[in-house]
Amino acid sequence: MPVDEAVARRPRSADRSRLQGTDEATVVQYERCGAWVVSARGPYDMSTVTPLADALDTAAKEHPKVVLDASGITFADSALLNLLILTHQAADFRVAAPAQQLKRLLQLTAADTILKIRETVDEAAAC
Template identity: 60%
Template sequence: MVDAGDESGASAVPAGVRVPDGSAVVQYAWHDAWVVVASGSYDMHSITPLAEAMGVAAAKHEKVVVDASGIAFADSTLLNLLIHTHLATDLRVAAPTPQLRRVLELTGVDAVLKVHGTVEDAAAR
C-alpha cells in the first residue's frame, strides 16, 4: 500500500508502487474522496497490491474513487474486489477502460456500482 500526501486534498502528490507484472497502484486525496489509481492487468496473480490498497482505503475513508482509466485487463477477480469494497465504503469507479466497462456491463455490476466518466465527477458527487 502506498499513502501519498495529506488527506485534505489541497496539494497531495501521488506516489506509486510497481509490481512485477507492470501493474501499479497510486493513491492520493482529491477533495473529500480518496483516489486509488489502478493501472495494468488484474487477475488472481496480480490483484494483491490493489486489494491491499483498497482494503486500507475503505477502512480509512468514507468515499473511495477507483481511477480505472489505466486498467488494461480485468477478470472476475477485480469485479469481486470492487463489489467487496463497495460493501465496505462509498465506492465510485471512474473512467473505466472500454474492456472494463464491457465486463461491468456484461456481468451487471455496472448496475450495482457507481460508475462515472471522470475522477472529478466521481469525487464530486
C-alpha cells in the same frame, strides 16, 4: 534451423510481456476533493490483484469516500470484479473512467447496475 536453436531464440516471459504490450500492475493513491483516490494501472487478475486489494481495503477503512481511477486498467477478470463488489459493500465507493474492456465486463455481469460508475475522477469525487 535446429530445434535447440529455435528454443534458445524463443522470448523469455519478460520479453513476451514487452512484445505483447502488457505492463505491470501498479497502484498510486492520493486525495482529491475529499475523496481518497486509488489509481490502478495495468492488468488485474488473480496473480496481480493483491496490491490493489490491499490499497482499496485500507482506503475503505480509513476514508469516507473511495474512488478507483480505472482509466489505466488494461485487463480485468473475475478477480477484479469480485474486488470491486467487496469494496462497494465496505465503503462509499465509485469507479471512475473505466477503460473499455472493464466497462464491457461490468456490463456483461450487470455489475454496472450496482456500482457507482462515473466518467471522470472529478465527477466520482464530486468536485
